[in-house]
Amino acid sequence: MSIIAQIKKGDQEAFAKLIEEYKLPIYKTARAILKDEDDVCDAIQDTALSIYKNIKNLKNEKYFKTWVIKITINKCYDIITKNRLNNEKIEKVKFYDEEVHNSFDRDIVIKTDLETALSGLEEELRITTVLYYYNDLSVAEISNILEIPKGTVKSRVYRAREKLYEILSKEEVDSNEQKGHVY
Numbered sequence: 412m413s414i415i416a417q418i419k420k421g422d423q424e425a426f427a428k429l430i431e432e433y434k435l436p437i438y439k440t441a442r443a444i445l446k447d448e449d450d451v452c453d454a455i456q457d458t459a460l461s462i463y464k465n466i467k468n469l470k471n472e473k474y475f476k477t478w479v480i481k482i483t484i485n486k487c488y489d490i491i492t493k494n495r496l497n498n499e500k501i502e503k504v505k506f507y508d509e510e511v512h513n514s515f516d517r518d519i520v521i522k523t524d525l526e527t528a529l530s531g532l533e534e535e536l537r538i539t540t541v542l543y544y545y546n547d548l549s550v551a552e553i554s555n556i557l558e559i560p561k562g563t564v565k566s567r568v569y570r571a572r573e574k575l576y577e578i579l580s581k582e583e584v585d586s587n588e589q590k591g592h593v594y
Contacts, residue, residue: 437458440484441455443529454483457490480552536574539557540571
């Protein structure tokens with residue numbers, strides 16, 4: 412019996428194992444879309460809850476990973492919408508103060524050059540790149556998740572790769588100039 416079949420029969424330990432197995436692809440996807448680590452954690456929790464509630468509706472286990480990634484993306488967009496609405500309410504009440512907001516900045520995270528470069532990409536390129544390279548999804552799977560043609564997926568991956576190369580090459584040149592290296 413598959414782990415998904417076990418979960419459909421109510422096996423909570425099987426569910427915990429499944430979430431453990433998929434937590435990294437879920438995290439990487441959420442992190443590619445959301446900037447705030449707290450929002451990423453919320454998206455992961457929302458995704459896990461949605462999987463738990465809706466796994467009985469999954470017809471073909473073969474598409475489980477695609478299904479999970481699509482749920483994650485939708486949960487991230489829900490959080491973005493909620494944050495946007497909350498920010499609008501705060502601004503209307505004139506409660507929002509930039510200095511107070513900045514004092515709560517808890518995201519002191521050291522990023523690798525690649526993560527920094529990825530965060531500089533347009534959202535559509537960043538999401539496609541993370542799904543392709545970090546989550547090892549095929550062009551067809553990404554096409555299905557994002558509901559775009561396969562050619563668009565290939566184009567986005569190519570454009571992202573070109574932009575990442577540009578960004579990383581420029582950073583290396585800038586870094587070498589700061590160190591006094593001239594080639």
